[in-house]
Amino acid sequence: MGLKGMTNKRPTKVTIESVAAIAKVSVNTVSRALRGKDGVSEKTRERILQIAQEMNYRPNILARSMRQDKSDFIGVLVLDIGNSVFTKMIKGIETELMGNSLSIIIGNSDEKVSKERHYLETMLATNCRGIIISHVNNSALKLLRQEGVPFVVLDRDTQKFECDQVYVDNNKMGYMATKHLLELGHRDIVFINKESKFDTDQRRRIEGYCSALQESGLQNFERIYSCEDAEQGKKAIFDLWRQKPHPTGLVIGQHSLAEGVISMLTQLKVKIPMELSVVIIGEPGWASILSPSFTTIERPLELVGSKAAKLLLAKTHKRDGKGAESYISEVVPSDLVIRESTGPPKGW
Known part of the structure; x- marks a missing residue:
């Protein structure tokens, strides 16, 4: 039983039609006033804004986007939202889009084609202005091309599929890591690789490793x-x-892979770098604070995300202007950060 004077009824949701009725104007006039569009006098606009505020009106942005040709949303679809690589890239994307009064819808495919398709269809249904995607395979890119939606591929190998993309050169990362060890005098160098059915980035890093070894005979x-x-x-x-x-x-x-590998090396009491020099491709947060600290090949991940967002925005603006179609591939350089985990081999 409810308290005296209380009701179990849900509060009535204030709609744009409710605001229009109180203001005695059309729904279209309210919509234009709230969005700051032309065609509404300043006096009428101020009155509508005051009424909307007093009624605690909140626009249904999703419904509005589905009625329009394009929305204020950008879709961002990644392979693994739990991977800090993608969270840092998303932060860069969000910062850039917020500066342009746009919001993001995030999808996580878990490297599964079915989940990727589900999120893509959801983003298409909400009329996303464009999509930034780290895709499982090229079927996703073909769908976006077919639907005519602007998109940018985020740090993935497109396997010769022509499109806009921002990425780090994975071949060069593998090469830089191996070359650093070779220059220190190492000749017996092992590469530990993360196996993935869809991830071609690792194969590119292995190619870089092999190229560096080949250069040294x-x-x-x-x-x-x-x-x-x-x-x-x-x-x-x-x-x-x-x-x-x-x-x-x-x-x-x-x-x-680094945490497990370093944990086992510690258990085996392997002395780093006296017995084994170690380079990590990536940016584990602990690399700079452990003793010894670890040499890494690092990517400016937020910058990668920011550049992808800028490229997509440029693409959507060009699309609005109906300019000629062209594709841009932007490579963001990675850096070798030398720390205590690498040194010359014994007797060098």
Whole structure:
């Protein structure tokens, strides 16, 4: 039983029609006044805004976007929202879009084609102005092209599918990590790779690793271990250290593997860098604070996101102007950050 004077009825939702009725104007006039559009006198606009505020009116942005040719939303679809790489990129995207009075709808595909399709269809249904996507495979890109929606690919290999994209050169990241160890004098260098059915980035990093070895005449000395996760990374290191001679250099090809690999090296009491020099491709937050601190190949992830958003905005503006179609590929450089985990091998 409710308290005296209270009612169980839900409060009536204030609609744009309610505001129009009180203001004694058309719904279209209220809509134009609230959005700051022309065609409404300043006196009428102020009266409508005051009435809307007094009635506590909140516009249904989603419904409005579905009625219009385009909305104030940008879709952002990534492979793994739990991966800090994508959260940092999304932060860069959001900062850029907020500065242009746009909001984002975020989707997480978990590297599953079915989830990717679900989120794409949702974004298309809400008339997103454009989409920034880190895709599972090219079927998603073909769908967006077919629907005529502007899109930018975020740090993924498009496998020769022509489109706008912003990415970091993964081949160069693998090359830089390996070249650093070679220049220190290492000749037995292992690459630990994260295996993925769809992720071609790792293959590009391996290609960079192989290129650096080949340049030094070590093309027959490639040692590559593939792991699905950090636990498999631990096992790979355990098995590797049971074999002799031990390698003197290690490239961890994905920062999500690094925690497991470093944990096992610690358990095995491997001295870094005296016995093994280690380079991590990626940006684990602990790399700079552990002792020893770890040498990394780092990407400016927020900048990657920001550049993708800028490119998409330029694309949507060009589309509004019906300019000629052209595609831009922007490469964002990565940096070798040298710390305490790398040094010359024993006896060098």
